[in-house]
Amino acid sequence: MLSSLHKQLLNDFQQDLPLSATPYQDVADSLGVAEDEVLDAFKELQDQQFIARIGSVIAPNLIGTSSLVAMSVPENHLQSVAEIINQYPEVNHNYERDNRFNLWFVLVAKDSESLQQVMADMELQTGYKMLYLPLLADYFINLGFELDFDD
Template identity: 65%
Template sequence: MLSPLHKQLLNNYQQDFPLSPTPYRDIADQLGVSEDEVLAAFQVLAEQQLISRIGPVIAPNAIGSSALVAMAVSEADLAWVAELVSSYPEVNHNYERENRFNLWFVLIADNEAHLHSVLADIEARSGYSTMLLPMLADYFINLGFELNLHD
């Protein structure tokens, strides 16, 4: 069950997270609670896997190199290959699709050489090829959602 503070944090700070040297204190001041309460609430949200990280969303290839990657993985191997892919800190997220190319992920590295090195490692460790899909057009999808704070 989410507390009112949890709901406020999820609702108000999906976007517009304070950009300051003391963002958690700023949030605490805005919500009328202590900084320790804000930090503890974010910790609970992370433990409950309601948030995975707090960080910026940076446009693709604005810093470093990024790519969308697809793999055709047998159904029997899909779970462990997905887990392998997710173990790389360079992988932003991965997901299954209903297609011959059924495992897709976003890879972000500090440069093109590092990106290709990670792909080569994934291929060597998984035994499956990767298909690098270059970005031809940039689309931004706002994934924010509003919680009903009155429950």
């Protein structure tokens, strides 16, 4: 079960952990608890995978080049095509979605030339065409995600 300390740590420190030499002490001070309690609670949240990490979220396309890609695959081929796609190390966040374009993933490569090569190879290996949907503009200011613990 999540304690009220767990919930505060999950909700109140997504945007920014205090930027100081002792961020966990600062968090503890702001909540009126001891630093050890904060460190233990964060460890528990991490061990139970409620937290992916305490770390940075960086602007897109800072490391290499990436693009969203979509494919329209007949239902009976979806599993096998997804397995082929997954074998490429360039593939991240590969999801089935409920649409005629039912397979969606993000490709990350060192430059746009290698990205195009990977896509051409994928089309050859799977026999299906792809939609190339690179980022043109990012409107989102990432303020974290407001969690609702009421139910």
